[in-house]
Amino acid sequence: MIVKLITLPKMIDKRGNLSFIEEENHIPFKIRRIYWIYDVPGGQLRGGHAFIQQQEFIIALSGSFDVLVDDLEGKRVYSLNRSYYGLFVPPNVWRQMVNFSTNSIALVLSSTSFDKNDYVYDYNEYILNKSRK
Numbered sequence: 001m002i003v004k005l006i007t008l009p010k011m012i013d014k015r016g017n018l019s020f021i022e023e024e025n026h027i028p029f030k031i032r033r034i035y036w037i038y039d040v041p042g043g044q045l046r047g048g049h050a051f052i053q054q055q056e057f058i059i060a061l062s063g064s065f066d067v068l069v070d071d072l073e074g075k076r077v078y079s080l081n082r083s084y085y086g087l088f089v090p091p092n093v094w095r096q097m098v099n100f101s102t103n104s105i106a107l108v109l110s111s112t113s114f115d116k117n118d119y120v121y122d123y124n125e126y127i128l129n130k131s132r133k
């Protein structure tokens with residue numbers, strides 16, 4: 001599994017556009033949890049960790065932000081700024097969200113329920129785990 005941008009269906013309509021996601025169809029996992037990040041003050045960062053098990057799909061439902069990822073393929077920046085695509089992030093990827101625009105909303109679909117023990121907050125530990133795999 002690799003980090004990848006996934007474009008979602010978009011029903012273009014003069015009354016307003018519509019997009020949708022079906023689990024295990026448009027994204028490769030079953031959705032166990034949905035959360036969203038909003039009212040982010042200018043200059044704040046979110047994330048800054050990896051997950052051991054959790055797979056996730058991140059969408060800029062409104063506004064824009066950047067997702068910095070660091071995995072076996074190296075460090076990359078994905079700019080999310082449309083609600084009809086998102087970023088699939090598999091487990092064991094260091095990720096951080098930055099550059100939130102005013103009133104942006106980050107919607108995150110997760111493959112697991114919340115589990116504090118699934119977080120890796122120590123970058124050195126993350127690098128060690130990565131090199132063992």
Ligand code: TYD
Pocket residue numbers: 033035037045046047048049114
């Ligand atoms: P956290 O995942 O650390 O935020 P971020 O990585 O975006 O900076 O979550 C912030 C707080 O919210 C932390 O105390 C855990 C709690 N939380 C839940 O209780 N349930 C959840 O589904 C999520 C994502 C976070």
